[in-house]
Amino acid sequence: MRETLRQLVVLQRVDDELAGVKLEAEGLPARCEAAEGERTASQAALEGVGEALKARELEQRGLESELADAEERIRHLESQTAQVKSNEAYHALLAEIDAGKQSKDDLEERILEAMEVVSEQRNALTAAEANARATNSRVDEELARIESRETELAKDRDRLSAARDEAANMLDPDARSRYERVVERRRPGIAIISKEVCSGCRVGIPPQDFVELISATSLLQCRTCKRVLVHRDMLGNGD
Numbered sequence: 001m002r003e004t005l006r007q008l009v010v011l012q013r014v015d016d017e018l019a020g021v022k023l024e025a026e027g028l029p030a031r032c033e034a035a036e037g038e039r040t041a042s043q044a045a046l047e048g049v050g051e052a053l054k055a056r057e058l059e060q061r062g063l064e065s066e067l068a069d070a071e072e073r074i075r076h077l078e079s080q081t082a083q084v085k086s087n088e089a090y091h092a093l094l095a096e097i098d099a100g101k102q103s104k105d106d107l108e109e110r111i112l113e114a115m116e117v118v119s120e121q122r123n124a125l126t127a128a129e130a131n132a133r134a135t136n137s138r139v140d141e142e143l144a145r146i147e148s149r150e151t152e153l154a155k156d157r158d159r160l161s162a163a164r165d166e167a168a169n170m171l172d173p174d175a176r177s178r179y180e181r182v183v184e185r186r187r188p189g190i191a192i193i194s195k196e197v198c199s200g201c202r203v204g205i206p207p208q209d210f211v212e213l214i215s216a217t218s219l220l221q222c223r224t225c226k227r228v229l230v231h232r233d234m235l236g237n238g239d
Contacts, residue, residue: 001216004175005230011167011176012190015183018160025153028146035142042135046128053121060114067107074100175219175228182226191227192235201225 077097084090168176183189191200196210203224205213213220213231220229 001218002234004172004219005216005234007167007171008175008179008190008228009192009230009235011164011171011179012188014160014164014167016188018157018164019187021153021156021160025150025157028150028153031146032143035139035146038135039139042128042132046125046132049121049125049128053118053125056114056118056121060111060118063107063111063114067104067111070100070104070107074104178219178221179228182221182228186225186227189227190230191222191225192230192232194232198222198225198227198229200227205229 074097077093077100081090081093081097084093171179179189186200188200191198193199193205193213196205196207197203198205201222201224203222205222209220209223209229212218213229214233216231216234221227222229
């Protein structure tokens with residue numbers, strides 16, 4: 001029975017390692033999705049800054065067009081001053097010229113402000129482009145790591161599956177069957193203990209069971225959680 005217990009512990013260790021490999025493999029698609037999400041976010045940010053820059057540049061060109069029109073109107077009005085016949089008309093023309101010049105001054109101020117915004121947006125675009133390049137590089141590296149890890153995990157899964165089959169086939173059919181029934185419901189399937197308490201469910205082990213467990217004359221299971229009980233001393237190697 002001591003050897004059966006050892007074989008059960010070996011099987012559980014392989015099962016635990018295999019479960020870890022499968023869990024990590026199942027998480028790889030989420031890692032890929034997260035990495036691609038970073039790429040998408042950085043690209044969206046870049047496009048957003050680019051669109052904002054285009055809008056500001058369009059606004060600046062619109063103001064410059066308005067300024068050109070205002071300057072042309074002022075020149076046209078000033079060319080008419082020599083042709084005005086009455087004093088009243090002359091003063092009205094001057095007032096219109098002054099209004100045009102005020103509008104021109106306002107437009108020039110707005111253009112300067114627009115130029116500052118455009119400059120800031122261009123700097124933001126440069127930063128967004130650099131961030132997108134860095135993100136793409138980082139994501140590409142992460143995806144390459146994930147692909148490499150996926151290959152490694154596939155090899156580990158094959159190796160461990162073979163090791164599990166070997167360990168399971170070495171077991172007494174009854175012991176294997178009892179262990180398999182336990183792990184279908186809960187893990188770990190074995191509780192390695194040193195005191196009269198099940199390490200799996202923390203429920204006390206009856207004294208008569210504990211005595212039998214120490215003697216290792218039969219395969220015992222916890223009466224509460226049904227885990228196979230193995231006394232630490234039965235392992236013989238301090239595990």
